Amino acid sequence: MTxxxxxxxxxxxxxxxxxxxxxxxxxxxxDSLPQIxxxxxxxxxxRLPVVVVQHDGGEGAPIFDxxxxxxxxxxxxEARRSDTWKTVVKEYSSVFPGTDLLPxxxxxxxxxxxxxxxxxxxxxxxxAVEAEALGLAVEVLSDATGAIHLTxxxxxxxxxxxxRTLMALLHSNFATVTDTATWAAAxxxxxxxxxxxxxxxxxxxxxxxxx
Numbered sequence: 001m002t003x004x005x006x007x008x009x010x011x012x013x014x015x016x017x018x019x020x021x022x023x024x025x026x027x028x029x030x031d032s033l034p035q036i037x038x039x040x041x042x043x044x045x046x047r048l049p050v051v052v053v054q055h056d057g058g059e060g061a062p063i064f065d066x067x068x069x070x071x072x073x074x075x076x077x078e079a080r081r082s083d084t085w086k087t088v089v090k091e092y093s094s095v096f097p098g099t100d101l102l103p104x105x106x107x108x109x110x111x112x113x114x115x116x117x118x119x120x121x122x123x124x125x126x127x128a129v130e131a132e133a134l135g136l137a138v139e140v141l142s143d144a145t146g147a148i149h150l151t152x153x154x155x156x157x158x159x160x161x162x163x164r165t166l167m168a169l170l171h172s173n174f175a176t177v178t179d180t181a182t183w184a185a186a187x188x189x190x191x192x193x194x195x196x197x198x199x200x201x202x203x204x205x206x207x208x209x210x211x
Contacts, residue, residue, distance in 0.1 A: 003190040004112035004137065007049040007105060008039060009095060011117030011124055013077045014054055016063050016070040017146075024118055024146035025159035033076060035144035035180040036116050040080050042184035049108045051086040052077070053095050055123065093126035102134060112137040114183065115175070116144035120166050128174045138175035139193060141183055142167045172201035 013036060017024050024032065043050050054071065057064030064071055066089075072078070088099050095101055105113070113136055115124050124145050128138045147163035150156065157165075171177040176195040178186075186193050 007110040008043040053088045094130045114139040120145040121147045
């Protein structure tokens with residue numbers, strides 16, 4: 001099997017997610033941030049292309065205002081910044097629309113993107129889903145992403161349930177979901193990671209529900 005040609009895509013590790021209504025709840029930032037840094041270190045060791053993404057809500061926006069502190073990268077990520085990193089500023093949930101990321105990935109010969117960052121219930125999800133139509137394979141590191149609690153007119157869900165559900169959803173069709181340690185070992189060995197598919201997931205789900 002041909003080894004994947006990966007790029008690590010670090011999505012929106014911004015100060016907006018440290019406190020306030022968007023503070024990451026599960027896995028908590030205290031747990032997910034070290035895994036993000038571990039992924040960055042593994043990428044550096046493997047000389048992997050790295051993309052760092054920041055969301056721009058526009059000047060005067062209530063969140064992600066580029067003139068305000070919440071727009072900044074978390075200082076622990078900023079401290080690892082390298083001149084070799086690709087910087088992307090986006091205005092949509094997905095990392096692709098309105099950016100030059102896709103042609104850059106093509107230039108680098110990348111066929112697989114590894115997503116870490118925030119939030120699993122928004123930008124990670126949107127980016128993974130869009131990548132399918134672009135012909136890119138996706139890996140999502142479950143312990144290096146995170147979700148928030150949600151309540152709206154359609155219902156309510158806690159962050160842990162939301163994150164767990166989204167990881168199962170993504171692994172059923174859109175991505176290979178794994179943890180950072182497993183990914184780092186596969187990266188060092190130049191190996192791909194086993195995925196799943198919708199039919200197998202549905203079959204196992206039916207058996208599980210009946211038991």
